[in-house]
Amino acid sequence: MTTRSFPYVTLDVFTDTRFGGNPLAVFTAAEGLRDAEMQSLAAEMNYSETTFVLPPADPANTARVRIFHRTAEMPFAGHPNVGTGYVLAGLRPEAGDVLRFEEIAGLVEIRIARDATGNAVGAEIDAPQPLTVLGTLPVAAIAPCIGLVPADLVTTTHIPTRASVGVDFTLVEVTHDALARALPDIATYRRVAEAHLGAGDRLSIFLYARDGNSIRARMFSPLSGTWEDPATGSANATLAALLLSILGGDEARFDVTQGVEMGRPSTLRLRAWRAANGIRASVGGSCVPVLRGAATL
Structure with missing residues (x-):
């Protein structure tokens, strides 16, 4: 039986101190995962949310991102976008400082924050919908x-x-x-x-x-x-x-x-x-x- 391997990283979001903030797991190459597998992995990670990065439907965008909490998929969430943006900024430097994620709630723009040496240190996102x-x-x-x-x-x-x-x-x-x-x-x-x-x-x-x-x-x-x-x-x-x-x-x-x-x-x-x-x-x-x-x- 063929096994499949899916890389992930974890990080703490909305903090500059490890083991503070909100933990997040990001599966950085989730193509091939079934919906039920994403949900099971999110439940297994047991964080508030886990994200799965997929190729975008529109190549003008950076990625399609799916967000699951322990029991269901979410149309949008804040710390998963900030954290996923930070992770992809490190993995894909060619993407630049403005990333665009396709999500159920709409297109989410992520602006990467960098330190004096150019390394990503965080991000800011715009919510996809007006109030x-x-x-x-x-x-x-x-x-x-x-x-x-x-x-x-x-x-x-x-x-x-x-x-x-x-x-x-x-x-x-x-x-x-x-x-x-x-x-x-x-x-x-x-x-x-x-x-x-x-x-x-x-x-x-x-x-x-x-x-x-x-x-x-x-x-x-x-x-x-x-x-x-x-x-x-x-x-x-x-x-x-x-x-x-x-x-x-x-x-x-x-x-x-x-x-x-x-x-x-x-x-x-x-x-x-x-x-x-x-x-x-x-x-x-x-x-x-x-x-x-x-x-x-």
């Missing part, structure tokens, strides 16, 4: 999902809001004290997801506490296998776009710290701006390589 506000959820329903009471939620800027720039998150502002105390209740999560989103739908709750343009955040998505995520680029980009839409102005920038409670501190840089087709957002940060190997199937 879409999908609705709101009751404070009384969301608070117990995360082990809090309604008084812990801050509603002066917005109530819990479902929004997307490529993937759906429920954005919830809380007090600084409540942010540290939050803890998912899986049974309540399931009840709320069924009652408000339809049975089986993904419910990802992104909590944040804000001081001006400085933000502390946490993200819980236990129904899709991620109890807590140390750095969620797509959720942070969605938050930046939502805040700009509410607070006004032509552009907004935010610095976010996430993952502290998990022992994996992450730093994300956000930008949102008004464009002809709506409010757009970007997220960027540094990356650190960790491991490399091959999967034999």
